[in-house]
Amino acid sequence: MMWEIDKRDILKWLKNLKRDFEVIAPVDVHEEVLFMPLSNDTEITLDYTNTLESPKEFFLPKTEEMFSFKKKGEDFKITSKIDDKKRVLFGIRPCDVNALTLLDEVFGGKYRDPYYFSRRENTTIVAMTCTKPDINCFCDSMGTGPSLSKDFDLLFTELDETYLVEVGTNKGEEILKLKKDLFKEADETRRDEKKRKIEAAKKRIKRHIDPFEISRKLKYVDDDVWRKLGERCIGCGGCSHICPTCHCFDVRDMSVDESGKRLRYWDSCIFSGFTRMADGVNPRETKESRMKQRYNCKFNYFFERYERFGCVGCGRCTNVCLGNIKMVEFLKELKVVILTENGKDHKKDERYI
Structure with missing residues (x-):
C-alpha cells in the first residue's frame, strides 16, 4: 500500500516522532545542508540535492569510546559503551542507503561489530528519492540511484504538493502509524508520477562511467x-x-x-x-x-x-x-x-x- 503526506505536514510528523526517537534530518547550516539531530527550534530543509557529509557518522562516529577500564587492587573492570539509542534518520538519499548496505558487509561477517550494528539496528531509515541530482553525481552508473527499491523502512518521493510514501518494513509501518492521521492512501496514478520524476532525474545526471x-x-x-x-x-x-x-x-x-x-x-x-x-x-x-x-x-x-x-x-x-x-x-x-x-x-x- 502507498500513502502520501502533504509537504506542510512533514515537520509536524517529525516533531511527533521526537517523543520516542532521536530524529536526524537535513538542516541548512550556513548554506550547506547537514544531517543533524532535531531540537525544538530546528528547521529542516527539504530543498537540497544531497547533504555535504553523508550520515555515516551516526553509525560509525568520527570518535567513539568503545569501553572504559579500571584496575583496583587485583580486580580489573571493563565497561562497554554500546550505543542503543532509538533513532529515525529522515531524508537519506538512495546513494547513502546503498553505502550503508556496503558498510553492513564490512562490519558484518565473521567478526560482527557490535558498536556499528547496535546503531544500525536501532535506526529507522526514512529514505528520500533523489529528484535533484548533484552536478558531480554519477549514481546511475553505479546502480545506486536516483531511485531505491529496497533497504529502506520508509521511502518518500517528492511529487508536486505531496510526498508519496512507500513502506518497506514493519519498522517503517510502526513510525507511520504514530501519526497516521497526517497520511492518506495514495492511488496508482501517483506511481506513474513517481516514475516520471525518476526519469527526469536520470536525464539531469551528466556524468557516466562503466x-x-x-x-x-x-x-x-x-x-x-x-x-x-x-x-x-x-x-x-x-x-x-x-x-x-x-x-x-x-x-x-x-x-x-x-x-x-x-x-x-x-x-x-x-x-x-x-x-x-x-x-x-x-x-x-x-x-x-x-x-x-x-x-x-x-x-x-x-x-x-x-x-x-x-x-x-x-x-x-x-x-x-x-x-x-x-x-x-x-x-x-x-x-x-x-x-x-x-x-x-x-x-x-x-x-x-
Whole structure:
C-alpha cells in the first residue's frame, strides 16, 4: 500500500516522532545542508540535492569510546559503551542507503561489530528519492540511484504538493502509524508520477562511467599516471572523510594511573601515517601509492571481496577536493588512455592529472 503526506505536514510528523526517537534530518547550516539531530527550534530543509557529509557518522562516529577500564587492587573492570539509542534518520538519499548496505558487509561477517550494528539496528531509515541530482553525481552508473527499491523502512518521493510514501518494513509501518492521521492512501496514478520524476532525474545526471570496465583495466595503469595524480593531491583526507563508504579507523587507549578508555576514530588511507609501521617503514610513503590504493579499493579490491563496488557515485569527493581532482573525468580519460595506448602513453590524461 502507498500513502502520501502533504509537504506542510512533514515537520509536524517529525516533531511527533521526537517523543520516542532521536530524529536526524537535513538542516541548512550556513548554506550547506547537514544531517543533524532535531531540537525544538530546528528547521529542516527539504530543498537540497544531497547533504555535504553523508550520515555515516551516526553509525560509525568520527570518535567513539568503545569501553572504559579500571584496575583496583587485583580486580580489573571493563565497561562497554554500546550505543542503543532509538533513532529515525529522515531524508537519506538512495546513494547513502546503498553505502550503508556496503558498510553492513564490512562490519558484518565473521567478526560482527557490535558498536556499528547496535546503531544500525536501532535506526529507522526514512529514505528520500533523489529528484535533484548533484552536478558531480554519477549514481546511475553505479546502480545506486536516483531511485531505491529496497533497504529502506520508509521511502518518500517528492511529487508536486505531496510526498508519496512507500513502506518497506514493519519498522517503517510502526513510525507511520504514530501519526497516521497526517497520511492518506495514495492511488496508482501517483506511481506513474513517481516514475516520471525518476526519469527526469536520470536525464539531469551528466556524468557516466562503466565501473566494470574500469575495474578490469585499473591493474594495467602505469605508475606515471598515479604520480601525476599524486601531484594534484594535497593529502588532506577530505575525500575519505566525506565519502559514505570509507570506513578505515584507528584505535587508541588513553589511560591515567589505573583507569582509562579505548577510543576508535576515523583514519584515512590518504594520510601518510596510515600505513606507517612501528619501526618507521611505510609501504605507501608516497601520495601516488596512496592514490593508487584509494582508486583500486573503490573499483577493484572491494569488488573482489564483496562483489560490489566501494563507490556509490555521490560525487562528494569531487565537491570537496582542494586539488580539483574530478573522479569521473579522471576515470573516463584513464579508460581512453588504456584502451588506445595500452597504458604506455599517458599524454591524453594530462589535463586532469
